[in-house]
Amino acid sequence: MRASRKLVVGLAVIVAAIAAVAYSGIRSAAVYYLTPTEFAARPDLKDAQVRLAGRVGAGTVRRAGGRVVGFAISDGTTALDVRYDGPLPDLFAEEREVLVEGRLEGAVLAATRVMTTHPTEYKEGPPQR
Amino acid sequence: MTELGTFALYAALVVAVYGLAAGMLGLRLRDPALLEASRRALPGWAGFIALASGSLVYALVTHDFSVRFVAETTSRGLPLLYTITAFWGGHAGSLLLWALVLGIYGAAASSALRRLNGAPLVYLVLLATAGFFTLTLAISSNPFEALRIPPPDGRGLNPLLRNPWMAAHPPALYLGFVGMTVPFALAVASLIAPGGDGAWLRAARPWVRASWLFLTLGLLFGAKWSYVVLGWGGYWAWDPVENAALMPWLTSTAFLHSIQVHERDGTLRGWTTALLLLSFALSILGTFLTRSGVLSSVHAFANSSVGLYFLVFLGLTTTASIGLLLRSRPAQGTAADMSLLSREAAFLANNVLLVVAAAAVLVGTLFPILAEGVTGDRINVGPPYFNQVMLPVVILLLVLMAVGPVLSWRRSDPRAVGALLAAPAAAGVLAALGGAALGIRHPTVLLVGALCVFVAGTVVAEFARGAAMRRGHGDVLPVALIGLVGRARTRYGGYVVHFGIIVMLAGITASSVFTTQTQVRLAPGERVRLGRYEVRYDGARAWRGPDLRITAATVTAFDGGGAAQLEARHLSYVSRDEVTAEVGIRSTWRDDLYVVLISLSEDERATFRLLINPMVGWLWAGAVLMVIGGVIAAAPARRRPEVERHARADAVPVAEAGVR
Numbered sequence: 053m054r055a056s057r058k059l060v061v062g063l064a065v066i067v068a069a070i071a072a073v074a075y076s077g078i079r080s081a082a083v084y085y086l087t088p089t090e091f092a093a094r095p096d097l098k099d100a101q102v103r104l105a106g107r108v109g110a111g112t113v114r115r116a117g118g119r120v121v122g123f124a125i126s127d128g129t130t131a132l133d134v135r136y137d138g139p140l141p142d143l144f145a146e147e148r149e150v151l152v153e154g155r156l157e158g159a160v161l162a163a164t165r166v167m168t169t170h171p172t173e174y175k176e177g178p179p180q181r
Numbered sequence: 182m183t184e185l186g187t188f189a190l191y192a193a194l195v196v197a198v199y200g201l202a203a204g205m206l207g208l209r210l211r212d213p214a215l216l217e218a219s220r221r222a223l224p225g226w227a228g229f230i231a232l233a234s235g236s237l238v239y240a241l242v243t244h245d246f247s248v249r250f251v252a253e254t255t256s257r258g259l260p261l262l263y264t265i266t267a268f269w270g271g272h273a274g275s276l277l278l279w280a281l282v283l284g285i286y287g288a289a290a291s292s293a294l295r296r297l298n299g300a301p302l303v304y305l306v307l308l309a310t311a312g313f314f315t316l317t318l319a320i321s322s323n324p325f326e327a328l329r330i331p332p333p334d335g336r337g338l339n340p341l342l343r344n345p346w347m348a349a350h351p352p353a354l355y356l357g358f359v360g361m362t363v364p365f366a367l368a369v370a371s372l373i374a375p376g377g378d379g380a381w382l383r384a385a386r387p388w389v390r391a392s393w394l395f396l397t398l399g400l401l402f403g404a405k406w407s408y409v410v411l412g413w414g415g416y417w418a419w420d421p422v423e424n425a426a427l428m429p430w431l432t433s434t435a436f437l438h439s440i441q442v443h444e445r446d447g448t449l450r451g452w453t454t455a456l457l458l459l460s461f462a463l464s465i466l467g468t469f470l471t472r473s474g475v476l477s478s479v480h481a482f483a484n485s486s487v488g489l490y491f492l493v494f495l496g497l498t499t500t501a502s503i504g505l506l507l508r509s510r511p512a513q514g515t516a517a518d519m520s521l522l523s524r525e526a527a528f529l530a531n532n533v534l535l536v537v538a539a540a541a542v543l544v545g546t547l548f549p550i551l552a553e554g555v556t557g558d559r560i561n562v563g564p565p566y567f568n569q570v571m572l573p574v575v576i577l578l579l580v581l582m583a584v585g586p587v588l589s590w591r592r593s594d595p596r597a598v599g600a601l602l603a604a605p606a607a608a609g610v611l612a613a614l615g616g617a618a619l620g621i622r623h624p625t626v627l628l629v630g631a632l633c634v635f636v637a638g639t640v641v642a643e644f645a646r647g648a649a650m651r652r653g654h655g656d657v658l659p660v661a662l663i664g665l666v667g668r669a670r671t672r673y674g675g676y677v678v679h680f681g682i683i684v685m686l687a688g689i690t691a692s693s694v695f696t697t698q699t700q701v702r703l704a705p706g707e708r709v710r711l712g713r714y715e716v717r718y719d720g721a722r723a724w725r726g727p728d729l730r731i732t733a734a735t736v737t738a739f740d741g742g743g744a745a746q747l748e749a750r751h752l753s754y755v756s757r758d759e760v761t762a763e764v765g766i767r768s769t770w771r772d773d774l775y776v777v778l779i780s781l782s783e784d785e786r787a788t789f790r791l792l793i794n795p796m797v798g799w800l801w802a803g804a805v806l807m808v809i810g811g812v813i814a815a816a817p818a819r820r821r822p823e824v825e826r827h828a829r830a831d832a833v834p835v836a837e838a839g840v841r
Contacts, residue, residue, distance in 0.1 A: 058521055063533045066534070082560050083560065083562070085559075119700065
């Protein structure tokens, strides 16, 4: 009986520890998902990690030595400059919908990741992706 | 043909309702004829669903664009294989696939469980589930919905789905999800008609094994597809739809362990039953998450009636499950004399960890929905959250995998355990020291690596110990090994799965920590150096295929010894005006050279993204080992009669098991 109780206590401690890890994980990994217009209206998220959805503006892609170093995204109302020099997804191009993740630095979003969006209309979407 | 399809759906609905009514009445009146009618309704229902599926395949293959589904998911130029797999390339078709798979399982259950007392209750639950899916299909997602003006050609299949891995992924996944329905029905039956010592739970085991196997395959296919098509260099992104399949996999893995304790001494009955209910609920949740559109936004969900059907069904089954669990009498006590150093304790700890892992994945997956519901902000928790939570769980599970196999039931002699673990543990420590000597400074990698070797050590030692015992009887080694595995397939199949898991974890750890990449623009003939490879861009070419234009850039990779040619492609689909990529991959046991064509300019200059992903091949090899282990464990046992005898002895008369 004592051994079983020890086991229960031990497991409870482990569960609590993992829950604590999960809680801190959620706090640090939370990413706000917004459009540039919504983002502009939320000064409280100025320092938060955000993920913005928008279209890459035509003629806004800046290159240096053949590599893309920045571009602007827009949701039709608000445009925002993005600075980025990491790897780009295959389907990155002007006029394409992208997701940009990063933090605001001044008036420019310093992006850490750029993703092309998957079709969100589920009728067309891959069945299990 | 579309009329036939719609007719078949409604006929299936009628059969399901008839079977339900006959079964309920039969239980009340104790009328064997009615119960038999209810049992036969299952294959009858399955027959009509098969007829509907056949009609859909016919409509797809004959390009009947008067059917909305056919017009939206196929086109004339689509190759035959993808014209058929377009069956699950859209929403209504995937639901029909769900029903078809349930038909297969239901028909199988109606004959396999015939001799299990209380089976009529199981059939009732299956028929209720069947009825729900048929109703959803017939009313809100009829794949045979007609178009008033048929277009001359269809829109074509989503290009991302035109890949063999993606063609095979949904059926495998659905065979896994839906496979949880029979165990769920058995669990519900065991709760409604208490008194048996769990013949139902034992009967659930083969179905869970099959389901687990298909979920594993589904996860593997999905990861492979992600790796070769999406071109981001990874295979797992903690995407909600991936998590949807992982959660029932975790809980069914827990079941496959806890059932061993339950079968041995009858304890953990409530817990084991709960795992079945949970696995089913998570399977339905998985279907709901991927089908309802709730993930893109709560608002998208509000416009989708299918989501509502699923939510109601999920709510009903979950409430009923919890209610039944609470009502059932508590288990006849846990093993009071169970020691901390016993196999039971290891299994219990494994179960808690797996369920905690599933819960953590659930929280992370549903977090955006919950947050949007509460605060109105769409907040995502990305891979960092999942990686942070899963790491301690994986490490603890590895420890259990290493120690568990050498523990005895009830109580182990610490000294004997120590003796058995000494060599494998030493091997693990040596591996970590070796890694450190080779310059690996990453503590997590060293720890996981050491634990993987530790686990491998105990697994190999277990095989060696068993084989040595059999060789004592005069068998040569291969014969001894085969005999050993054949004698206790669950146990040794399980060890093969464990071995697969550590091979896979080694691959996951190496490839997620040590990836190197670069992005370059090259003219034909130019070279670039990345890690141990020198890559030369040879040139590009373009040609036409059915419904698509293919642009391919060829590169040659030199790794000191040999040279290998790879091709990275862009596929532009004419009918959809969309482009997808096909990654060029050269896979060795050491690493994968992963070449993505980013862009190609008029002067044949090409921009590539090159990655070296270490040990990704191990991941696939480990997954294949897991599948092999799963097959070994799932293959029908020869000693069936014993189980049935047991079942009959424990069974509760049908009348007592009746619906109250």
